[in-house]
Amino acid sequence: MTERDRLADLEARQRKMNDELESARRALRGKYAAMIAEMPVEKFTEKEFRELLTQAIRVGGSAALTAVKGLPAVS
Incomplete structure (x- = not known):
């Protein structure tokens, strides 16, 4: 060859x-x-949804979950 x-x-x-x-x-x-x-993603605006996913991808799944789980629930 x-x-x-x-x-x-x-x-x-x-x-x-x-x-x-x-x-x-x-x-x-x-x-x-x-x-x-x-x-139920309709609770987000399109901009919020895109930004949420963009930031989660940027920092990585584990870091994003840790940050979000630490937030208080919306009442």
Whole structure:
């Protein structure tokens, strides 16, 4: 196998891996979207919902849960 053939093979594998990665991301995001559909998210504005998720992703799941669980419940 020539270096050119090897490079072409590696590039093809990389494309396939990228496709599989994107497919796995879409599947996981679809699963999470289905969970959201079952929750009363209409209590948030769209801006609040987006900001909440953005910040939770930014700091990480455990840190976000710790911070939110420490807040008093709304009465």
